[in-house]
Amino acid sequence: MPHDITRLHHVGHVVSDMAQALALYRRLGFHVSPPSVPALAPREGASPDPFGAANTHADLSRSFIELVTPVKAGSTAGLPPDTRIVPLQAPPEKLPMLLSRIEATSAQLGGWCDRFEGLHILMFSSPDVDGAADRLIAAGVDHDGVNTIGRPVETPNGIRTELVRYLEIEGAPEGRVGVVADLDLEFQHTRHLDHPNGAQDLVEAVLCVAEGQLPLVRERFERYLGRPISAEAPITLMTKADLPDLLPGEDPSALPALVACTVTVPDIARVRALLEENGLPVRETGRGEPYVPASAALGAALIFRET
Template sequence: MPQDITRLHHVGHVVSDMAQAIALYRRLGFHVPPPSVPALAPREGAAPEPFGAANAHADLSRSFVELVTPVKPGNMAGLPPDARIVPLQAPAEKLPLVLSRIEATSAQLAGWCDRFEGLHILMFSSPDVDGTGNRLAAAGVEHGGVNTVGRPVETPNGVRTEPVRYLEIDGAPEGRVGVVADLDPTFQHTRHLDHPNGAQDIVEAVLCVPDGQLPLVRERYARYLGRTISTEGPVTLLAEADLRDLLPGEAAPALPALVACTVAVPDIARVRALLAESGLPVRETARGELFVPAKEALGAALIFREI
């Protein structure tokens, strides 16, 4: 049977200061556009005010890194001055539901940020998200069903809405884990893929778990992915005792925790030179790859792998 999950769709880096996060990722060699933040008029005739959560994407060929931060109503603190305000549009009868979902998401992000600043979102990619949902349910993995949201995308012909179909798995203690339909190729030409560091894709997420719990987590992720977890998969699982063997000098801020992600690049020498020019320290993983330590990257180690 063909595998319905073979790669990552995106990882989400939850931060407390979006302006600082964007500046960091640009120093890391990514093209990151200004963030978007939803807004709603507090009363009729008033100007829309930001609320909920702001996010920005470092788009790659088949995946992306999402930078996301909770936003207090009417408060632009921590957002860069060029943040794009997106007025919320929804039928009056659906507005309360939309608002409650956005507020719940913002509260969840704030809780994660209080736990630690870093990676809290892990989404896999599927060409058939409905089929994946059925497989997960048959395997006893509870989830909230397939939902559809619209993502505003700037195109040469104006802003268009890209439909995004996804499901979220219930009860993953490491954060938001789920499956998203493959990126729509009709929108690929709108994405900025020419990163100074040459980044092409997010190819791995590293999940660190308490010692002794690795077999249980491995079995859980095998059900998520529909196959045995291997070193070739999109997620690497390791016990806390083994973290420093892979990433020297690193320590998990909490357990379980997504501690790192890996970016595929064509020229590691180019990355090394760029990071040196940016003044960012680098180390080597046990596999001989470069990585920027978590303490220098807002709580999430960033690994660069030459392909």
């Protein structure tokens, strides 16, 4: 029977300074577009002010890494000059609800960033998000139901709207955890996949938990995935005591924490040379894979795996 959760859709790296994060990810060898931020005019005839959250993606073949930062109303602090301001457009009767959601998201991001800068968003990919929603409820996993949002996408024929269907699991202590419908193939040609480091796909998230919590967390994620966690699963679970076996020198400041993610590349030697040329420290995991430590990557270790 096919699984309704197959792989990672994206992870979200929450940062306090988007300009700094963009510079880091470009040094890591990713093509990252300028971020966008919603904006709303404070009064009729005034220019729209940014607020809520700014974000951008490092697109991969079937997944992406999201960079996201909370934005104070009317402030562009920490945003690069080429940030795209996206005025909100919504029917008047829906605007209060939209504003409330954006403000709640910004407050949540700010709380996560205060806890620690790093990975706080973990979204799995599904070919059948409605089936996954039903299975999760049957397994006793509460979620907010399947939502649909429109994402503006630049295409050769102008701006088009990509529909994104997703659900968020309630009560996940590591951050925002959920399920998203597989990326729409119709929009694949709009994604930037020509990364200098050759990155192809996001294949693993590493979650570190407190001593004694591993059995409970494993059981919870097995209910999320609908199957036992194996070496091929998109999530790796470990305690803080075992973390040095995989990531020597890593010491998360709070638990539970998404401490690292893994991307695949075709040429590890090329990646090592690029990282060293860009002045980034490179360590080796217990599996023999190079990684950039969290201390040099805004709180989230990045592992490279050769395909």
